[in-house]
Amino acid sequence: MPSAPNVQLKNLCPMKVSEQEFKFMVEGITSDLIQLLIDREHYTLHQAVETVYGSETYSALLRPINGLYTQSSGYVYQYLNKELLSH
Numbered sequence: 001m002p003s004a005p006n007v008q009l010k011n012l013c014p015m016k017v018s019e020q021e022f023k024f025m026v027e028g029i030t031s032d033l034i035q036l037l038i039d040r041e042h043y044t045l046h047q048a049v050e051t052v053y054g055s056e057t058y059s060a061l062l063r064p065i066n067g068l069y070t071q072s073s074g075y076v077y078q079y080l081n082k083e084l085l086s087h
Helices: 019-041 045-053 056-061 073-086
Strands: none
Touching: 019 045, 019 056, 019 073, 045 056, 056 073
């Protein structure tokens, strides 16, 4: 499974967080998104992992400049759900 990339966070993050904190936050949201797909959409673990890691939402989550990593998992899930419904 991919993990949050090695990024320089200086001047990119709306919040002052370390690279380690950024990775922790991204991994937590990612884990929650996978669990939400399993619970709400009845995806298998494999389907949920592939869906999240292959999504535009995940790509956006990895970009610190937009601050998506500072939002709740439920908020990010709304973006993912919209993305999935539009395909």
